[in-house]
Amino acid sequence: MVGDVAVIIYYDQRAKYSIHALTAAIDPLKNVDVYLVEKKSGFLEFARNISGKYRKCIIGLSIQTIMLADDPYLDFIIKLNKHKGKCISIAGGPHPSGDPIGTVKSLGFDYAFIGESEKTIQDFVYAVINGDDLLNVKGLFTIVDDKPVYTGKQKPIRLDDYPPFPYWRPLFNPIEISRGCPYGCKYCQVSYMHGFFMRHRSIDNIVEYTGCMVEKNIRDIRFISPDSLAYGLKTMSREPRLDLIEELLSRLYKKYVERKGARIFYGSFPSEVRPEHLTRDAARILRKYVANKNIILGAQTGSDRLLKLIGRKHSIEDVYNAVENAVKYGFIPNVDYIIGLPGETRDDLYETIRSIKKLVSMGARIHLHVFLPLPGSPYAWMPPGKVPSWVRKELMKLIGAGKAYGQWIHQEKLALKIDMLRRRGIIMPRIKAGSMQRPVSTHLHYSVPP
Template sequence: MKRAVFVRDKTNKHSIRALLAAYEKWFPEKEYYVLTPKDAFDFLEEDDLALFSFLTGSSTAYIDYVTKLKERLPKLNTICGGAHASARSEDMLKYFDAVCTGEGEESIKDIIEMAEQGRVEGIITGKKVLNLDDYRVFPRKMVSLGPIEIVRGCPSGCAYCQTPQLFRGRLRHRSIDFIVDEIKFALSRKGFADVRFIAPDASSYQFNKGINLEAIESLLYNVRNTIGTNGKLFYGTFPSELDPAGVSKELVDILVKYCDNKQIVLGLQSASHDMQKIMHRRSGLLETENAIELFLDKNFEIVVDLIFGLPYETEETYEETYKFIEKWKGKVTIHSHPFDPLPGSKWQYETPTEVPEKLVKAVRSLEGIGRVFGRVVKDKEKVCRI
């Protein structure tokens, strides 16, 4: 292997950043390259190692890309990882020389050592990272800042989601001291830090048979003191959301006290009690409406995630979601998602149900008042660009 080249685009920048930080831990003296797909196409040479990571939504684009790349450089060594590759490893071997399944921070060491001895080939089973504090959030050799992953895994087991299958077992959390040190590094590089967090459920930080309010407040208190007036602190909003089951008056008061965001994202997915049970959601309509009331009382803008076309939906279950939309029209914003059977999820082989026209019209009626974004029906012609 002459050079390690990481191919990064806007859809995989967080996962590539984690790999870069791990690469620097294992190989502090070695150089690496990070390029966009366009730049990498012309830069790569046959004795390089090209590393890719992608989600299901961009998998087709990356398959097309590496197919064309291999036409130009037949002997180029390519390896892919990420959520899609973990769930469809055998399929990906048709296009890539090697596939890494699961977590990559520890496996990157084995991959690079294999490449230096010859070629990386076949399926490499990723090793589970037991202590997230063993790996920095931000690489040091290049400026690559962004949201901080504070939780890996999820206390829920939602049937439509890849996370419960990808990160099995107990939740893993970064410590407050470690998080603060990474924020200090970000401040030293840019002088200003907008702090956001990555977690499947923002209320699950240090989750222990329930919400750990003390840990969440301690995290936010320490981060707030660290950034002072040199940054903003966001919690319970993009790129993470809150499970309504974790929302209480106490949590809302904590967010008001320490955070800068005035928008909160709540995951509901369906307003039907029956659908909540089928999906294995921890929360339902009652918890969601309670959370909405609590946040509205503090003048937050509420965004509610809904998935349309879920398996097992019926006329009756769709009617419950319709009533929810009508009840909260003008008070909350709907983020609509068409159901997409994700590889590796429990519902990976399920077929979407047809969304009633009445419900489609109800959602689209919110466009005029700026209270909806996203799609209700999957656009078959939509192509993810990398």
């Protein structure tokens, strides 16, 4: 018996949260079977075998830019798209959203999905089933007759309308409670992929899906958010909605911590906290309910000049205050710093090292990063981040003392690899002589040709 549509997804552990969300959106559709394939070896053979049992076949990948620095993975993608047979190949995630041209032209995908994709993938699958024109589906980019085609922006979804994971499989991950970011930091993809207005999953919905996890004996409950203390906010504000945050945490605590022995992790990985939101009252509320000892704070640099330049919209004094509040209530603040940001001067680096030493003396640990020029961010075309030798010596002293950690040395190599992929035309290629892709994908103005 021949089925309607098979959707075959490469189940890459590096992108599993996104894959879970998309699987949860596709699984309920009629006449569609979803296959998650974990290994690259044998993927093409599996796809060929499965595609023969269905009228239509879709191969899907979720891609982050740093994944393309993995040579075997890049080779796998290019080979996959050359030998995919009758299957339609699609790619979504941060990289296709920021570099749709490279995703189609260089990597060989038929369509790049721009922005969040739950609604887009549902519309796309239905269009494939019904034989409709795929260019009527919002949120797609492709190339037709050597011309770029962007079908228009998909309407933002309500998080409550989509499960955070396919619990029926059962596959689980931290619950995404907020999406979007109003700050638009120039090095970051989030605002440009998910929008400048925050959307939030309702408290009832969060409590419900936490129950799905606890029923499967998952006792450590974590959350995904660009800023967990911005829950309930829609736009920029220095005043967190502590009433909503406490309502959320208290309901989870009473229902699942007291009765089921669960633990709540909030303000730690995989989310962070903006420093101006970690007020004394916020720290006090967190201490009442959460199990995490660490709180992740984003500082990024110790220079107020550079903070303003990159669009952070807070000061280094805000970071000092947040660390003081965290320590007062028994948390260990882990403070993110990025070295090698565009426009960073020697004076900025002196300010950064000075601020790091002060934070360490206050009880913080420093999480070190190196700037990566990510497609989809305003800094997509900037040079790769580099750590000067004198800064490297200072950082190594901190690491040796157990006061700093991170993958910054590896990220410095990643930044160079991303730059090399740009120069090779794998990332953000010119679509025709003299043209240059705009870095912010949400501002694409390509339209469907008449």
